[in-house]
Amino acid sequence: MNTLEKFRELGISENILTSIKKKGFEAPSPIQAKIIPEIFNSTDDLIGQAQTGTGKTAAFGIPIIQLLSEERNKVKALILTPTRELCLQVAEELNTLKGKKKTKIIPVYGGQSIDLQIRRLQEGVDIVVGTPGRIIDHLKRKTLNLSHIEFLVLDEADEMLNMGFIEDIEYILKNTNSTKRTLLFSATMPKEIKQIAQKYMKNQRVVAVENKTLTTDLTDQIYFEVNEDDKFEALCRIRDIVPDFYGIVFCRTKVDVDNVANKLIDRGYSAEALHGDISQYQRERILKKFKNKQINILVATDVAARGIDISDLTHVINYSLPQDPESYVHRIGRTGRAGKEGTAITFVTPDEYRRLVYIMRIAKAKIKKGDLPKVEDIIETKKAKIIEEIKATAETVDYEKNRHIDELSKELLGQLTPEQIVKALLSMNYGDEFDESSYSEIRDTKSVNRKGKARLFVSMGKENNATPKSLADFIYEKTGVEQRLLREIKVFDKFSFVTVPYEEAEVILTYFKKNKRGKRPMVEIAKEKKN
Structure with missing residues (x-):
């Protein structure tokens, strides 16, 4: 049909x-x-x-x-x-x-x-x-x-x-x-x-219709909190810290796909763009190159990525946060096929954190927070890969079949020390790999006060049959903030107090600020006592 x-x-x-x-x-x-x-x-x-x-x-x-x-x-x-x-x-x-x-x-x-x-x-x-x-x-x-x-x-x-x-x-x-x-x-x-x-x-x-079970079992899931302007730099660092990177980068719009793909190509990465304006002929050509690993980064929209059946991706990167939990599961599921584990990375700007919590709650996804690779760590990774490549070549190349290489190496050894030759060859072939200035600084998204804790006032107390447990369950049900993060819960007759980390406090306050428009929010920052 x-x-x-x-x-x-x-x-x-x-x-x-x-x-x-x-x-x-x-x-x-x-x-x-x-x-x-x-x-x-x-x-x-x-x-x-x-x-x-x-x-x-x-x-x-x-x-x-x-x-x-x-x-x-x-x-x-x-x-x-x-x-x-x-x-x-x-x-x-x-x-x-x-x-x-x-x-x-x-x-x-x-x-x-x-x-x-x-x-x-x-x-x-x-x-x-x-x-x-x-x-x-x-x-x-x-x-x-x-x-x-x-x-x-x-x-x-x-x-x-x-x-x-x-x-x-x-x-x-x-x-x-x-x-x-x-x-x-x-x-x-x-x-x-x-x-x-x-x-x-x-x-x-x-x-x-019957609810489908959303599963994310075979994928290691990490999120990085980055400013919008730093996403591309973060993407390059992740690509460079993984020697055998082979993955899909998901963007929300066709314009974003083209921008990211073009910037990757300009930096020397093997990448292609895939979106709805690509002709069927171009689509087939790009997918063939990707499946044959002639390119190792495919930048795509959700719609354009439908029908891509590749079982050995190492990474899926959510450059843009997915719109809903099922889109998230569909994206990251591409790394967990044929029983192989993969890594799903999601970039989240500070104001998107509440939506990430919602996706985690509905998809039952365990997404842990990660720290972006440092430049010095990337350099060390590149060094290790180059050493492996040179050792593999030394062990497999048949120099007897290529007498010119053999003759040239002996001639160089007669004129220079082995150390001079190795340094010169490394500089000729890999000099740009170790240029730390090619990486830009990534700004910290955290303000000082987000590192501490916040005391929250909740307009619900014993008169509402509230208990510390029921209050924790209520907040989790509404916002997705886990009960274990809610500390020092004090329930009084008409109100309660809860202490949470600043990051989770932002999620809770954002939710309840939208609750009951025009009225006082159910949860607010607790006022400090005056001496």
Whole structure:
């Protein structure tokens, strides 16, 4: 069966099938196979129960793009997401699926200029992908009208619940028309989500797919905390500390892939770029070179790397943090094939740490923090490799078959000392390898106060039936910070105190700062006592 035939059987148009082919999809995921026909063939509201990374964006995006009316100057679909990162990801994914259809899709989120968003909305938009807070800002300014939408999607509803957005969601729902179709996607179905569905969805039906187990057993996993501007230097150091490096470097965008690959080539590394703009002929040529180890670094996007089946990679490097836990598992799984262990390295900027914790928690991944190689260690590694190469050559070359080498060596020994000859040959062949100035300084991402501990105030106490254990469990469940890192837990009648390392404190505070927007966060830095 043609690889697109299974998608065609779902009722997808030829225009979108062309986009699917370009993206490299081979067959519908379970949630796509169940949801797409339901949206096409019924008018019911739907609840899709599926975990992150199962292809649900395409599951709702494909039929929505295909079914939207051609009427201009009205927002026809709203997709709510809990985070800015997911908002951008969903908008980007929908734009790659629409093909030649002139559907205008924009992301709307906090942190971007609201004036820019207003101008784009005034120009006419078909699909808005947004975070709850910024959508409410536009509703209150009357710069967004949701009274004519055909579809409303609540993506990762349980995560929006965890982040305290339920009241915001209800406010948004009250500002929409009653004729729309509502599609709700959630990995879990807590009672608050069920209440939203019961209250605001009509004739709702649940479409569930079995959760897949995410496994990362065969891979040694390390993360390095680096500033964005230092990622390339960190990549070069990792490459140079591993004599037989053979791996894939994952970037988020095509532009990043080209930039990283070109910079590697400029530095003398054997690398190639692979992304969606590469022709099929070029793709096959590059993969052949990579499989034959004519190049040892492949820089790629997630989509372009689909279908690459190579079992002996030493490394996968997440130059850009994956969007979700399943993408992380798919990436790093390439090093653990055929029973061989590999190393997965992830670069994390300080403000991405919370998302790394989320990936670790969902994927049950044990990612340990590492220290980037020092320049002196890289030099020593290079020396050891050169010695091995020279010894191997000395033991295997048949000098009798090459009398000119034999004659030349004797002539040189008659004119120079052995030490002079060795130094000269090493300088001619390896002089640049030992140039420490070719490595740039990597700045420390830690501020001074992150090395210590933080005392946190929690507005939950004995009156809420809190105990030290239940409080530790609660914080772990919400943020992924392990209970063993929570120390000196003191529970009083109406509040509690917890001491944690600064790094984990940032994760906890970031989470609860977004919880219950407009109200005092449940967790804050404890105020110092005044003498």
